Amino acid sequence: MHIPDGFLAPTITLPAYAISAPLWVWAARKHFGPNQVEALPAVGALTAVAFVLQTIMIPVPGGTSTHLIGAALLALAQGPLVAFVCESLVLLVQALFFGAGGITALGVNALAMGLLGPLCAWLVFRGLRRASPRLAALLAAYLGMQVSTLAVALTLGLQHHLSPAIFPTPFPVMIAAMMLPSLTVAGIVEGLYTMLALRLLERVRGKAAS
């Protein structure tokens, strides 16, 4: 789902950085500033778990594969701002050391996969958790995944509209290619995984508290 380097021009990547950078600073200061130095190990651990989850590939009909994001779980367990910082760090590590995603597209990827999707998941979960926490978690993660994918597809569509020489694939083709696997496979898997993992985390926390 990550947008690699070279797929977007600076007309999109620079404004995305301009939006992301203050948010990174604000979120990092709010949750992981000098006074919260004890939070660093937790951030590192959560980030690493999200990273590892993204390496679990799910086969999609047609010979391709998609992967979990894990950001919805972070948002539901720790809040959307923590999820944003952790997901951004995952994307940074992937871009720097593993060649996945990209350094120029980091701002766009972080906004789409780290902020919009997890924020949507968090809002849906807060709205529905009283009715049924499990169903709320499943639906929240499913919708969060769709929002992230849609944001990525819209960005690529905008790039094609602004300059087809940079990104030659038209928007209808892009949105179909991205949304079909997300709606039919990846979203459901992310929802099921988030629901099960959240339940287990609550059980572990309950045991630790008692």
Added chain:
Amino acid sequence: MKLGPRASRLLLAAWFAACFVFSAITDPIWLAALQIAIALVFWKQAPAAARRTALSAVPLTLFLILASWGWVRFVAHQTPDLRAYAALALRASLIAFTSFAVLARVDLLAALAPWPTLMRLLVIILGQVHALRLLVSESLLGLRSRLPRKPRALDVVRDAGGLTATLLTLASKNARDISDAMRSRGF
């Protein structure tokens, strides 16, 4: 030999700016020329960087380009702009190659020394990523050995919940250990 902290920071800043400049170039000839120029500048790092680019960025980019080209050609019944696709592939590989070459030349930890929090976080994450990837491989092996058939996507998802709880518990413990060790050494 790795560069010193100040030179590393300057090279990182130049690389960051260059990536944005490269991402705006649409002429395949210019992109190919730049690829050769970067390979000459970083000739010592070039073989390793080329290998890493071929293993990471190239397959994904080629797959995305072929899929896009196929959709445009056979589903949308339009003629794909091959020059634009060639430029896309060259741009993606140029940026990946430059990134790997520069990162092999700089001393990242020394360059990040003025920001100890960021350095600690990076060390913790990279240490954790390595440990957790090993754990995931072992867990998947365990899952395969428990099932009489090849695990399907649903089996992996069902197991992922339990795996995450184990991963989080282990990761928190390890991360705290690494962080305490680094803090006690003055980071």
